[in-house]
Amino acid sequence: xxxxxxxxxxxxxxxxxxxxxxxxxxxxxGKWNGFGGKVEAGESxxxxxxxxxxxxxxxxxxxxxxxxxxxxxxxxxxxxxEVHVFTTSQFTGQLVESDEMKPQWFSIQDVPFAKMWPDDExxxxxxxxxxxxxxxxFYKDQDTIGHYTLSVVDxx
Ligand code: 6OG
Numbered sequence: 302x303x304x305x306x307x308x309x310x311x312x313x314x315x316x317x318x319x320x321x322x323x324x325x326x327x328x329x330x331g332k333w334n335g336f337g338g339k340v341e342a343g344e345s346x347x348x349x350x351x352x353x354x355x356x357x358x359x360x361x362x363x364x365x366x367x368x369x370x371x372x373x374x375x376x377x378x379x380x381x382x383e384v385h386v387f388t389t390s391q392f393t394g395q396l397v398e399s400d401e402m403k404p405q406w407f408s409i410q411d412v413p414f415a416k417m418w419p420d421d422e423x424x425x426x427x428x429x430x431x432x433x434x435x436x437x438x439f440y441k442d443q444d445t446i447g448h449y450t451l452s453v454v455d456x457x
Contacts, residue, residue, distance in 0.1 A: 303374070308384045309337040309350035311365055312428060313358075315390050317409060319429075321417075322357060322402030333417050336402060337384070350387045358404045359397035365389050367457055368428060371420065372437045376447070388428065419446050433457060 312335040313320040321333040336357040340349040350365050365387035373382040396404045407413060409429055414422045420438045427434045436451040 303379045303381050305381045305383045307340040307346060307349075308382055309340060309346060309353050310335040310371075310384050310386045311337055311350050311354040311362075312386065312388045313354070313360060313362075313390070313392060314388060314409075314429075318406045319409060319412065320358065320360075320396075320404055320406055321413070322404045325401055325403060327401070329418065331416070333405075333407075333413050334421075335386070336404075340385075346385045347387070350385065355394070357399050357402040359394050359399075360392040361394040362389050362392045368432075369424065369434045369436070370457055371424065371435075373420070373440065374438070375440045376442065386424075386428070419444065420449065423449065423451055427451075427453060 322336055324330050324332050324334055336354045337350060338353040340346050347365060351362055355361055366389060367385065368388050369386035371384045371386060373384065398404065412425060424434055424436055432453045433455070434451060435454050436449060438449040439447045441447040
């Protein structure tokens with residue numbers, strides 16, 4: 302039997318750039334990604350996304366826009382990662398490097414897909430076009446997607 306774990310992923314952007322962090326330890330180490338982590342017991346998904354963004358980047362946001370749900374399954378692992386994706390272009394605070402993440406702005410033309418999770422190449426274009434999306438990715442191993450589904454949706 303499979304079970305689900307909830308995670309958040311926050312993408313801060315402006316018209317030309319997107320903020321990514323280099324994951325320095327743990328799951329996804331060495332990859333650039335948005336900021337996020339596990340939703341804690343009793344915490345709303347939105348509040349978890351705001352908290353993780355602050356902890357990992359130093360940026361403070363009031364509200365994040367909910368834009369996507371991505372499910373990830375890895376061969377041989379009963380756990381399904383349910384990743385809730387948020388975005389904003391409004392924030393206060395200063396970028397700080399944390400123990401977990403090294404933040405850096407990237408031009409939207411220059412997103413480092415070769416050093417990101419392979420699924421990002423599929424759904425990032427939807428995010429950059431301000432679409433909302435739902436997806437499922439089955440990984441054969443940490444570098445290889447076996448199959449996936451992805452669709453644009455009107456609501457989440
Ligand atoms: P911590 O282990 O740091 O949370 N995450 C993924 N993000 C992308 N783009 N692709 C994946 O494909 C991912 N799997 C997990 C969710 C892990 C962080 O990494 C994201 C969280 O933001 C497999 O607590």
